[in-house]
Amino acid sequence: MKIVRNAIRCNLCGDEIESQSRHDMVWCKCGACAVDGGHDYLRRCYRSQECYTDISVVEKSTDEIAQNKKNVTDSRSQGRKNVTRGE
């Protein structure tokens, strides 16, 4: 996953904040929420999840999308051990 923009909007003060680099932690004006992680990971701090709206932009590579599909299939098949599989 590629993080193009790591940003949130505070629902309480309307401030839009963006983390530009890995250790760039940015708080909104009212201090209800913050973003961190830059383009490496999406980290949020908040008083409650209703405090902010996520406006981040991420790009998924085709490899990762294929991997996610595989994982979903695997977890489903694990729950169905008694089902006989037809050829």
Ligand SMILES: [Zn+2]
């Ligand atoms: Zn705020």
